[in-house]
Amino acid sequence: MTSLRERKKAETRQRIADVATLMFVTRGFDNVSIAEIAEAADVSKVTVFNYFPRKEDIFFDRGPQAMELLTAAVRDRAPDESPVRAMRRLFVRQAEEGHPLGGFQDRFVAFWRTVLDSAALRSRAREGMDELTACLAKVIAETSDDPSPDVTAAVIMGAFQAVFAQGVARMLAGSTAVEVTADHIVAVNRAFDRLAGGIS
Known part of the structure; x- marks a missing residue:
């Protein structure tokens, strides 16, 4: 059974990916910064990189x-x-x-x-x-x-x-x-x- 902590981490990862993908598709991948993604997802830049080593990995989150x-x-x-x-x-x-x-x-x-x-x-x-x-x-x-x-x-x-x-x-x-x-x-x-x- 998945623990509450693991579920919260999965939810945060998914939220970052969903928010970023919408921004990428709307504005173009190269026109969106990690700082903007972090702000839109209500997390820190460090948190974004904790889940995704590179910006490209956010887009290809699957x-x-x-x-x-x-x-x-x-x-x-x-x-x-x-x-x-x-x-x-x-x-x-x-x-x-x-x-x-x-x-x-x-x-x-x-x-x-x-x-x-x-x-x-x-x-x-x-x-x-x-x-x-x-x-x-x-x-x-x-x-x-x-x-x-x-x-x-x-x-x-x-x-x-x-x-x-x-x-x-x-x-x-x-x-x-x-x-x-x-x-x-x-x-x-x-x-x-x-x-x-x-x-x-």
Whole structure:
């Protein structure tokens, strides 16, 4: 059971992220300072940095959740299910749910535009993908006899990133989430069907 202290910390972290994200989307990431975020969230600058080492991490506040989802998908899979199949299942489920970490909703367009408008956020997004790939490689190594878990993880995440980027591009061009989601699920399955030919 989560303690009161842990709940309070989670609430503070979420409040900082929510307040900052609205400011970033409204004004542009590079035009918002940590001092302004702290004031708007009613905390000190030190408190902000206690929860988020860098300003970019406030915007990408779901990074830890992404790692937990990847880890759980592979670690908790059925005995006869490979890591590749487990990740396919996760990506399809996220798309079906419109999950912020792997799905599409019309309101996400403002988030993606904010990323594209900031070199700092684009750089942090690339770092985040590298971190997720390393996390995936680690759990594959721990739960399977894959001789090259780093390669498997890179192929999985590379395939997903390519397919997801296509969906984001369509959304930015004006397509709706409903239109994109159905095609995205087909594209995910097609990509993983191709991977299955070389990775079990």
